[in-house]
Amino acid sequence: MPVTPAALTHAEDLADFVEASPSSYHAAEEVARRLQEAGFTRLEEADAWPAQPGGRYVVVRDGAVIGWAVPAGAGATRAVNVFGAHTDSPGFKLKPKPTTGAFGWLQAGVEVYGGPLLNSWLDRELRLAGRLAMADGSVVLAATGPLLRLPQLAIHLDRGVNDGLALDKQAQTQPVWGLGDPASADLLGQVAGCAGVEAADIRGFDLVVADSARGAVFGAEDAFFASGRLDDLASVHAGVVALEAAGERIAGDSNGPIAVLAAFDHEELGSNSRSGACGPFLEDVLERIYASLGAGPEERRRAYASSWCLSSDVGHSVHPNYAGKHDPVVKPVLGSGPILKINANQRYATDAIGAAAWVAWCERAGVAQQEFVSNNDVPCGSTIGPLTATRLGLRTVDVGIPMLSMHSARELAGVADLHALSQVAGVFLEG
Known part of the structure; x- marks a missing residue:
């Protein structure tokens, strides 16, 4: 994919975001600050929450943050689309x-x-x-x-x-x-x-x-972006940019899903904390959203049955110096689009239905996409995707951007891919 002026602007904004987010706690607060500037209302968990549709809100729990927009016409069984990511890094x-x-x-x-x-x-x-x-x-x-x-x-x-x-x-x-x-x-x-x-x-x-070094664009035709904490602030940033841009439209709509950005802490440790994906944070927020729409457990389960979670985390690009570490056929590369992450052992939650939906969202966004699967001799990691699918029963698709130097102090991504992920996130959140 070509590196457009919009993609370069997105990369510069990501550099600002990473610089403002040296810890998960800073990242959660930066998401909340940006959403508030975009017209979202910050809520506190200990307070009573508004009880009518048509609003945009954000709440922080430790190093995790959830922002959402409720369509004006939403009822008790309205579906929810959750864009999930994580705020911590190794x-x-x-x-x-x-x-x-x-x-x-x-x-x-x-x-x-x-x-x-x-x-x-x-x-x-x-x-x-x-x-x-x-x-x-x-x-x-x-x-x-x-x-x-x-x-x-x-x-x-x-x-x-x-x-x-x-x-x-x-x-x-x-x-x-x-x-x-x-x-x-x-x-x-x-x-x-x-x-x-x-x-x-x-x-x-x-x-x-x-x-402490700032993220930078470099390489022939500005193809590359290097920065610390791209795993997984690249996804958090893509989600917040998408929700900032679409939040007002979503809240004013009568037909779309409830749009949620959920950025969890402690993914790098297994997500077992009150602010991790194994914890109750997302479930707590969704219960309160649906309660405000008059939904009980029956209505909420009906809503979940038609809902989606797009779990976004980074994946491996083929490495030109270590090609043998990758699948011999499926070789995603920087600059060719976001990736759909697939694993037979459910380390990623993608299935055939989710794969078809992902392709449709990418086509609607007008961006290329590619697939990722591991070499059988090199087991892959996992993400918040299977955890969220298990905890809430939402149909979940694992996606992200391809990169090199994963878990390095300074990781390498493609400028075009970063912007494309945010475009797909916007299509997904608007339903």
């Missing part, structure tokens, strides 16, 4: 008592979060970001600028490094952030200063390490 999370160090170096105590490509985090300027729980009961988002680095050992001290690099997850992944005596230093103080709070008032924290 990397590192700060441990308790995080200020460490030795030999005049200040270091940060971190543990591995999910399954990152460890060596990709070496020799990059990194930042800390997340949330702080304060003594007065408030929760504050915090993010530093470039602060940390994982310096690699020089080749003169490890002559065999180019024959294979294996990092010890405890001893060799603790980044440096300054010089001095750890006994008189305070890493949390650095974070607190960026947030405008006192370190002494911090009672708890969820802080992750993020690459």
